Amino acid sequence: MTKIVGDPNYIAVVGPVNSGVAKAQIPISNAAGLLQCSPSNTNTALTVGDAAKALRTKPNNYIRVVTNDAIQGPAAAAYIITVLKKTSVYIIDDTETFGKGIADSFEAEFKKRGGTVVKHDAAPKTTQDYVSIMTAAKALNPQSIYFGGVTASGGARIALAAAQVGLDVPFVGPDGINDGSGDTKDSFLNLANKVAKNAYSTLAGPGTFEGKDKFDADYKKEYGIDATGYAGQGYACTQVVLDALARAAKTNPKDSAALREAVRVAGTDTTYEYTLDVGKVKFDANGDTSQLIVSIYSFDPAAAKGKGDWKYETQVDAAQK
Amino acid sequence: MTAPIAASTITGTAASVAGEPMLVLEEVNTYYGQIHALQGVDLSVAEGEIVTLIGANGAGKTTTLKTISGLLHPRHGTVRFEGTDVSRTPAHLLVRRGIGHAPEGRRIFSRMSVLENLMMGAFTRETPTIPPDLERVMTLFPRLRERSHQLGGTLSGGEQQMLAIGRALMSHPRLLLLDEPSLGLSPILVQQIFAIIREINSQGTTVLLVEQNALQALSIAHRAYVLQTGRVVLAGPAKDVMSNETVRKAYLGED
Amino acid sequence: MTAIASPAAQPNPLSRGIRMTVIAVVAVVAYMLILWVLLFGLGGRTVANAFPEALQQTVNALSIGAIYALIALGYTMVYGIIELINFAHGDIFMLGAFLATVFIAGITGNNDAVTNIPLLIVLLLGALVFTMPIIGLLNVGIERAVYRPLRHAPRLAPLITAVGVSFILQNVALTIAGSGDRKSPQIFPLDWTIPIGGAQVSILSIFIFVLAMLLMLALQAFVSRTRLGRAMRATAQDQEASALMGVDANQTISLTFLIGGVLAAAAGLVWGLRFGFVRFDLGFNSGLKAFTAAVLGGIGNITGAVIGGFIIGFIENGAASLGYSRWSEFLVFVILTLVLLFKPTGILGQLTGDRA
Ligand SMILES: Nc1ncnc2c1ncn2[C@@H]1O[C@H](COP(=O)(O)OP(=O)(O)OP(=O)(O)O)[C@@H](O)[C@H]1O
Ligand SMILES: [Mg+2]
Numbered sequence: 001m002t003k004i005v006g007d008p009n010y011i012a013v014v015g016p017v018n019s020g021v022a023k024a025q026i027p028i029s030n031a032a033g034l035l036q037c038s039p040s041n042t043n044t045a046l047t048v049g050d051a052a053k054a055l056r057t058k059p060n061n062y063i064r065v066v067t068n069d070a071i072q073g074p075a076a077a078a079y080i081i082t083v084l085k086k087t088s089v090y091i092i093d094d095t096e097t098f099g100k101g102i103a104d105s106f107e108a109e110f111k112k113r114g115g116t117v118v119k120h121d122a123a124p125k126t127t128q129d130y131v132s133i134m135t136a137a138k139a140l141n142p143q144s145i146y147f148g149g150v151t152a153s154g155g156a157r158i159a160l161a162a163a164q165v166g167l168d169v170p171f172v173g174p175d176g177i178n179d180g181s182g183d184t185k186d187s188f189l190n191l192a193n194k195v196a197k198n199a200y201s202t203l204a205g206p207g208t209f210e211g212k213d214k215f216d217a218d219y220k221k222e223y224g225i226d227a228t229g230y231a232g233q234g235y236a237c238t239q240v241v242l243d244a245l246a247r248a249a250k251t252n253p254k255d256s257a258a259l260r261e262a263v264r265v266a267g268t269d270t271t272y273e274y275t276l277d278v279g280k281v282k283f284d285a286n287g288d289t290s291q292l293i294v295s296i297y298s299f300d301p302a303a304a305k306g307k308g309d310w311k312y313e314t315q316v317d318a319a320q321k
Numbered sequence: 322m323t324a325p326i327a328a329s330t331i332t333g334t335a336a337s338v339a340g341e342p343m344l345v346l347e348e349v350n351t352y353y354g355q356i357h358a359l360q361g362v363d364l365s366v367a368e369g370e371i372v373t374l375i376g377a378n379g380a381g382k383t384t385t386l387k388t389i390s391g392l393l394h395p396r397h398g399t400v401r402f403e404g405t406d407v408s409r410t411p412a413h414l415l416v417r418r419g420i421g422h423a424p425e426g427r428r429i430f431s432r433m434s435v436l437e438n439l440m441m442g443a444f445t446r447e448t449p450t451i452p453p454d455l456e457r458v459m460t461l462f463p464r465l466r467e468r469s470h471q472l473g474g475t476l477s478g479g480e481q482q483m484l485a486i487g488r489a490l491m492s493h494p495r496l497l498l499l500d501e502p503s504l505g506l507s508p509i510l511v512q513q514i515f516a517i518i519r520e521i522n523s524q525g526t527t528v529l530l531v532e533q534n535a536l537q538a539l540s541i542a543h544r545a546y547v548l549q550t551g552r553v554v555l556a557g558p559a560k561d562v563m564s565n566e567t568v569r570k571a572y573l574g575e576d
Numbered sequence: 577m578t579a580i581a582s583p584a585a586q587p588n589p590l591s592r593g594i595r596m597t598v599i600a601v602v603a604v605v606a607y608m609l610i611l612w613v614l615l616f617g618l619g620g621r622t623v624a625n626a627f628p629e630a631l632q633q634t635v636n637a638l639s640i641g642a643i644y645a646l647i648a649l650g651y652t653m654v655y656g657i658i659e660l661i662n663f664a665h666g667d668i669f670m671l672g673a674f675l676a677t678v679f680i681a682g683i684t685g686n687n688d689a690v691t692n693i694p695l696l697i698v699l700l701l702g703a704l705v706f707t708m709p710i711i712g713l714l715n716v717g718i719e720r721a722v723y724r725p726l727r728h729a730p731r732l733a734p735l736i737t738a739v740g741v742s743f744i745l746q747n748v749a750l751t752i753a754g755s756g757d758r759k760s761p762q763i764f765p766l767d768w769t770i771p772i773g774g775a776q777v778s779i780l781s782i783f784i785f786v787l788a789m790l791l792m793l794a795l796q797a798f799v800s801r802t803r804l805g806r807a808m809r810a811t812a813q814d815q816e817a818s819a820l821m822g823v824d825a826n827q828t829i830s831l832t833f834l835i836g837g838v839l840a841a842a843a844g845l846v847w848g849l850r851f852g853f854v855r856f857d858l859g860f861n862s863g864l865k866a867f868t869a870a871v872l873g874g875i876g877n878i879t880g881a882v883i884g885g886f887i888i889g890f891i892e893n894g895a896a897s898l899g900y901s902r903w904s905e906f907l908v909f910v911i912l913t914l915v916l917l918f919k920p921t922g923i924l925g926q927l928t929g930d931r932a
Contacts, residue, residue, distance in 0.1 A: 095902055123901040126861045129889075131850065132636040132896035139621060139629040152756060160852040164766045165632075166776065186756025191853060194687055194762075392816060416822035428817040430810050441810050444803065445822035492822065 001025045005032035008256035011245065011263045012037070014237040017230075019043030019098060026055040026062050033260060035267040037240050038064040039233035042072055042175060042204045043098060044105075047286040061264050063287040065236040065278065066204040067294065067318070069174070073102040073148075074109030075294035075316040076172050076202050080144050081113045083296075083314065084170055084200075090142035091120040092133070092158060094149030102174050103148025110146075118142045125153035130161035138167040145169060150176030156191035163195035172200040178297055180228050182307030189299065189308050196299045196308060205233050207295025207312040209278045228310075236276040240267060243274055292318035341404055342367040343527055344389065344496055348398035351381075351388045358384040360551035361398065366496065371518070371528045373538040373559065375572055376548035382531040383425045385548070386498045389529070390422035391415040402496070417445050421494025425501055425531075427485040431474025435465055438473050438484055442491025450493075458487040461517055479510045486514075490521065497521065500531045515541055535572040539563045547572075596879070607890055608634040611897055619898055628774035633897045639781040639850065641889020642788035646843035647866035648873070648881035649795065650715075650836030656812040656876035657832045659731075660723060663738040666863015667745035668715050668837055672844025673854040674749060675707045677760040680848070689765040699763055700845075707841040715837030716830045724826070742859070749856035757855050760848030784846045791842055792882055795835065799878060808832060812876065865892075865905075868912050874922030883923060887911075 004010045005028055012035040016022050019041045026046065029036045041064050045051035048068070056062075080086050089110055093103035100122065107117055118140040123133055137145065145162060147155055155177040162171060173188070178201035180187035189196055209232065219227035241263075248262035266272070274281045282290040295315040303309035342365040351359040359381050366372045374382050387393040389400055391412035400408045407415060412422075430438050439458060443451045459466040462483040468476060476484060482502055489497060499518065503511040511534065519541050522528050532538035539545055545562040547555035555562060562568055608630050615626035647669050654662045680703055681687075690696045722741055726734040764783065769776035799805035810818040811828045819825060847862075848854055869888045873880025888908055895904035915923065 092901075119899050121899045121901050123896075124905070126905070127901060128851075128862060128865070129636070129640040129892055129896065132633060132640065132893045133901050135629070135632050135636055136619075136897050136899060139615075139625065156757060157851065157853055160762075164778070164850075166767075186754065191757050191759050390820060392819065411824075412816075412819040413822050413824045416820065422820045424817065424820060428814055428820075430813045430817065432813060433806070433809065437806060440803075441806060441818070441821045441823075444807060488821070 001028045005029060005034050008260070010034065011256070011260050012241040012267065014039065014234065014241060016041070019046060022046050022062070023055065027057070030056045030058050030061050033058060033061055033264050035241065035244060035260075035264045036062045037237035037267070038062070038066070039237045040064075040066055040175070040204075040230040042066055042069045042102075044068045044070045044101065045097075047288045052286065059264075060268050060285065060287055063240070063268060063283045063289075065233045065240065065276065065281065065289055065291075066230065067289055067292050068204065069098070069102040070105050071292050071318050072174055072202055072204040072294050073105035075296070075318065076146060076174065076200075077106050077109035077113060077115070078316050079200070079202075079296050079314075080146070080170065080172060081110070081115050084144065086143035086170060087114070088116040088118055088141075088143045089146050090118050090137045090140060090144070091146045091148065092137070093120075093122045093147070094153035095122045095124045096149065096153060098174075098176065099147075099149030099153060101148075103146065106146050106148065123154060123158075125149075127154065127157075130154065130157050131164055134158065134161040134165045134167055137162065138165045142167075143169055145171045147171065147173040147177065149173070151179055151186065151188040151191065156188050159188075159192040159195050159199060168198065170198050170200055171196075172202075175201065175203050175229070177201050178203055178229060178310055181226065181304035181309035183304045183309075184228070189310070193308055197301065199299045200313075201297045201310060203230065203295050203297065205230065205295065206278050206291065206293045207297065207315055211277065215277060226304075226309075232278055236278045236281075239276045240274055247272075290319070294318070341401070343403055344529070345401040346385075346389070346398070347401070349385075349388060349395045349400060350397040351384055351393050351395050353384075358551055359388065359395070362548070362551070362553055364546055364553060364556075366527060366529050368495075368527050369522075369525070370544060371522050371530060371542045373530045373532055373535075373542035373545045374548060375532060375535045375538060375545060375568075377571070379550075380548040381551040382548055383500055384551075386422060386424075386500050386529070386531060390420050390498055392422075416492050416494075419493070419495035420498065421489040421492050421496070422498040423485045423489040423500065423502065425504075427481045429473040429476075429481050429484050429488065431472065433473055434470050435473060435476070435484055436469045438488050439465070439491050442488035445492055451491075454491055454493065458490055461490075461520065462487050478505050479507070482506060482514065486517070486521075490526075494526060496527045496529065498529050498531075501533060502530070503532065503534045503537065511537060535568075536563075604634060604638070607637070607894075611894065614894075614898060625774075629897075631773050632775040632777065633893055635775075635777050635781045635785075637890045637893035638886070639784040639846075639889075640892060641886035642785050643843045643847055643850075643885075644862070644866045644869050644888050645882045645885025646788050646791065646839045647862060648869035648885045649792070649839050649878060651867050652870040652873070652875055652877060652881035653808075653832050653836050655870070656878075657808065657829055658723070658727065658734075660734050660738065661867070662723075662836075663735070663863070664718065664741035664745055665715075665836065665840065666859030666861075666866065667742050667749075668711060668859070669840040669844050669847075669862055669866075670749060670854070670856065670859030671714065671745060672707055672711045672837075672841035673760070673847045673858060674753065674758070674844070675710060675841070676703045676845035677758065677848050677854050679703050679706045680761045680763055681759075684761055684763060687759060687761050688763070689767075690763045691765050696763065696765075703845050704842060707845060708838040711841035711844070712834040712837035715833040715840075719830060719833040724829075742863075746856055746859065753854075753856055755856065757853040760852055760854050762849055762852045764849045780850060784850060787842065787846060791839060795839070796878065798835075804828075804831065865908060868908060872912055872915055872922055874924035877922070877924045880922055880924035887923075 014037055017040050022041045091103050091107055093099040107120055147158055149155055155173055159171050177188040182189040182193045184190055216227045219231055244263050244267035247266040251262050253259040253262045270285055293315050296313045297310035298313050300311035301308045344366040346362050346364040349359050349362040376382055388395055391410050395408055399406050464480055465483055465487055502514050515537050530538055539559045542559040545559045546553050611633055612626050612630035615621045615630055616623050650665045654660055722737055723734050764780045768779040807823045808828050811823055811825055815825050865888050869884030870881045873884030891908050892904045895901055895907055
């Protein structure tokens with residue numbers, strides 16, 4: 001990032017993918033006034049609250065087209081209660097910022113909706129024996145499991161252990177386990193394929209939008225891989241940057257530094273409504289999107305040539321509550 | 322006491338080359354790093370002898386025995402055992418060639434039983450030969466028989482010394498190196514140990530004995546060497562050494 | 577006097593074995609009862625349904641404990657003989673887990689449970705016969721190539737080298753297998769259970785425990801009753817005196833690394849069967865816990881390592897059972913610290929040597 005901000009030819013950045021990386025990058029890009037649009041950062045503290053303020057020394061330069069974990073976690077809670085009709089849940093998180101944060105926001109919403117949290121346990125990613133933990137979970141007789149974390153911090157291991165002890169209830173996790181099909185190396189579905197029949201995951205953006213089929217087909221043709229996870233959001237960020245550039249150009253900036261600043265101003269304009277592939281979107285002063293949509297996925301064992309893949313189920317729009 | 326010893330192993334293989342003594346040290350120089358501990362030691366032991374090595378503390382007696390048994394190797398000079406140069410042969414192979422060494426400080430395996438210690442002594446032996454050997458050692462040291470299941474570390478000093486000697490005998494050595502076997506023993510036990518050394522010798526084992534207890538050692542030895550700061554300063558029949566003026570003054574406590 | 581001529585390892589070894597077994601059984605039952613009480617006392621279970629849960633968790637504790645114990649033996653034996661804390665031993669276990677995974681996946685070609693019993697037995701035995709010698713010899717090779725030249729160097733040199741070897745092994749696995757979890761085929765049917773006291777006890781747990789116990793008993797018999805085993809103990813106690821008995825220290829040390837590697841490989845196999853994944857950094861945490869187990873039991877002491885392994889397994893399981901998983905590592909180290917504070921040489925007490 002330091003290299004990028006030092007090169008006047010860069011006028012905006014699409015990325016990063018991980019919230020942890022964003023936390024390191026934002027102070028640098030902010031100081032340089034470089035527009036950054038993330039297709040997939042969901043950590044609430046990147047945009048809201050004192051933690052977010054601490055990352056910035058200058059006017060905001062960071063926007064994201066996905067909504068944040070304060071929306072994503074509760075959406076899963078709403079889905080479990082209203083659609084899956086399960087009234088109790090066992091929560092386990094990986095003790096890390098993302099995992100614990102989303103599990104906490106899930107728990108609050110689940111309780112608010114009258115559900116019972118039988119236990120909220122936490123196991124760091126270095127945990128060895130998930131079987132014992134799931135044995136305890138099973139004894140509490142939950143109707144569902146919510147996992148706060150990512151595949152690499154234990155998602156698949158917990159699903160495997162739950163199956164081993166015969167805890168056969170819906171297993172729901174955030175975008176951290178929506179990381180590709182059963183054919184994707186290291187993915188949740190690859191590792192937990194055998195036991196994933198009851199698995200659900202969420203993404204902090206619309207799972208379907210107008211023209212998605214065409215987008216998926218074009219994407220596959222261009223890159224030779226399936227458009228998974230936040231591929232549509234990646235494109236949306238590109239649209240944001242190009243749109244901002246077009247508007248910035250109209251102000252006739254005198255040099256590359258002025259252009260960069262003009263792009264930032266145009267990009268973060270809270271009054272402007274973008275028309276993106278994922279829909280019509282505005283960004284607030286924090287850089288968060290007005291689109292509060294979280295989509296829910298279930299496991300389709302027949303997809304990806306029998307290796308299994310996530311299948312879009314429905315979406316929960318927190319704006320329409 | 323004539324315990325059942327496997328006589329063939331003792332007499333049959335001691336063939337010395339061209340009449341050379343069983344053990345010959347020539348110009349042996351052994352170092353500990355920079356420390357020049359043995360400074361050209363010449364020494365020999367003929368088959369059937371008891372030879373004693375005496376000298377003041379730090380003279381190099383223990384170093385000599387370790388150089389013979391292969392725990393140390395000389396930087397210059399040679400050690401020949403039964404005609405073969407064994408200067409570079411490691412200790413664990415020399416046991417198989419017939420050198421037994423009961424080291425200074427006994428060095429028994431304290432967390433093994435007496436019986437296991439003796440079994441360790443027989444490490445290089447064929448299994449069928451072990452029971453008669455055990456019997457021989459236990460006849461020499463009846464105390465060990467009584468204590469055979471006791472842990473080595475819980476034996477008294479004297480019992481430990483018996484065990485150390487017994488353990489060295491279990492390998493059927495043709496040459497037995499004993500480093501201060503009487504150290505820390507009561508006078509009666511010292512007498513007994515020396516009697517047993519004689520007994521072992523009479524059963525056919527050659528003995529090289531290092532002792533502080535010079536008078537006792539000289540009285541049972543055939544020949545003796547006096548070591549002083551890494552050099553042999555006197556050698557000869559035990560009787561002659563015993564009557565030597567300097568020796569009487571330095572080692573036998575006379576003035 | 578033929579009676580004394582037949583060598584016996586210890587004073588009354590049989591009664592000692594029986595006493596140890598009784599203590600172990602009492603400890604396990606006590607753990608189960610305490611857990612039962614805690615589960616309905618603290619965990620909000622009812623008295624009736626807490627019992628099968630406590631039983632189930634005790635079985636879980638025995639299987640993870642058995643895995644730690646198998647790994648801990650490698651630490652304790654190597655320490656016992658050359659006073660080296662072999663930091664790379666956890667990674668030897670990790671490679672064992674990978675190799676077993678590769679073997680089973682290579683043969684079955686899929687991720688399914690094998691319900692045909694003879695076929696399952698052949699596969700499991702095959703995996704053991706394949707991985708144990710390879711990993712054992714790898715361990716021997718590492719000692720030959722890296723630790724042996726440093727045998728007489730200052731103590732810190734081999735220690736740092738062991739840390740280096742650990743990094744190398746991890747990076748080898750990282751390069752070949754990547755950084756994520758790798759799927760390990762769970763060929764042992766996980767739905768095979770037997771109902772005991774209201775609990776469904778998984779046969780895999782029993783298999784892991786029994787396999788580990790058989791290996792540990794075999795080791796115990798080897799070390800206490802055979803000529804080479806005695807030589808190993810002797811070398812651990814006094815290398816120079818052992819040399820005077822005719823024991824080749826290098827050979828004995830190689831044998832120690834071989835056995836340590838073989839046991840770690842077995843632990844690796846059962847790890848994959850139970851948890852369904854392997855990862856390049858698996859050896860770090862497992863290794864740390866197994867090392868802790870060895871220290872807890874009294875490093876250098878074989879029985880101690882086994883006891884320590886099970887204690888760590890029980891601590892971890894207790895934390896998980898009561899919903900304090902995040903504290904389990906913390907708890908392990910608190911207990912280690914306490915034991916070392918009051919008994920610096922570990923539970924069984926000897927720093928080196930006594931391996932019976
Ligand atoms: N491991 C060692 N490292 C350095 N120097 C040593 C070592 N062992 C012995 N020495 C030195 O070598 C010399 C000879 O020692 P050695 O043990 O052979 O004497 P000794 O005649 O057996 O004495 P004592 O009667 O006290 O047993 C001594 O000066 C001693 O300090
Ligand atoms: Mg000495």
